[in-house]
Amino acid sequence: MSVRIVCHMISSVDGRLVSQRWSSPTRSINISEVYESVASSFQAQGWMIGRTTMAEYDCGVTESAPAPTDNQNNKTCFKGHQADRLIAVVFDPKGKLHYSSDHLQTGEHIVSVLSENVSDEYLSELRQIGVSYVFEGESKQNRFQKALKSIEELFSVKTLLLEGGGIINGAFLEAGLIDELSVLIYPGLDGAHSSPSIIGYQGDNPLPAQKSHLELIDAKTMAFGMVHLHYRLTNDHKKQ
Template sequence: MQRPKIICHMMSSVDGRLLTDRWTEPFDGKDKTEFYGVYEDVSRQFNADAWMIGRTTAQQDFETFSFDFEKYPPAKEFKTHIGSRSSATSAIILDPKGKLGYKSNNLNGDNVIVVLGKSVSEEYLAHLRDNGISYLFGGKSGMNLQITLETLYTDFGLKTILLEGGGVINGAFLKEGLIDELSVIIYPGIDGLSCMPAIIDYMGQTDNNPAKNQSLEFLKAEVLNDGMVWLHYKFHTKN
């Protein structure tokens, strides 16, 4: 299968937690938000064609609205649609049920591509088309990652994608052995509370081992501004 290279690129506290509003404050009194630009600076070094997030992350971090996805019956045809492709990079949103509505065709200036399941309505697909938004179908459930990546490669020409969470989406990619590299920016602070969202949160039973037969090769460690640390690894999978 031809697919894009997947780099899981995340920023976390020292204990691997994701909720930035829970992290301890910088010791020198700086505003915590000053640290977030470092993450974007590192992101640009990968020269990726797109970045990918799940619906929950998109809802939290960007201007979207809730679409009444249960109001309409499923569509009858499920074909890839290529909308506006004017931006240099793309924002890929995994939203199997089509819960998010959009006011434009871009997030942070990047054209949106939505990955859907086959339960979405024609009304929702029309909403996406009317806004110039591209979409594709990740199998019946919308979470067939193999189909999703193959379509992004063949139909959209994407060669490198930054996988930027949340942890549940990252966990799903890990379980399928689809992460090629892991890049983590460590913020010098702690959350500390049990069960808070982490950079990789595979949803399974306690006897599941989503990283089985995978190992990490160290590529790089770099101390960044204000005590932040960048760790970079390559994934290897044993057959």
């Protein structure tokens, strides 16, 4: 797998994720303008988020109970009509999300990453709408690698932005699949111990970042008092 993965996020000074909780700045900030300006600099062919984040991202996406399952193996990936759009990859292994269109209101073509256990009934629903789908690996070791390899082959991507939430970011970090970390620091605080952070691994590894090593590429003061930190990640894991 040769896809370059850049985890691109924005956080409060104390590393928290939920912008609605941040303290007010001394002057008005156009967060989206700064965030998208930096994101575009990576020249990515798309971005990736988790299921919960996708359900909140677009009003055309709804969430329900997990899709029915079956025991059929060797299911085939499906590529819808991308039409030169960027891709929006969502990790939804249980098939909880339903779509009203094959693309988001922001224009990106939707690519769902699923478990092979989801039934063809659900896959048929995605095909009828035109949503593309690929399958994750069966083991923890190749869960993401298999999906990313399929995405690389189907869509000829070279770079993808990983944009959260914290749980999917944490899973990628623990798997050693993040090549670069890009963090915009907002001049405000959350302050609560219980607030989610931009990287929030949930799993069995008590030290998920232990094998990751950061090298600073650049640090810039941006508009509105924001700061951009850009790191290269090397990892003791080896990409498959």
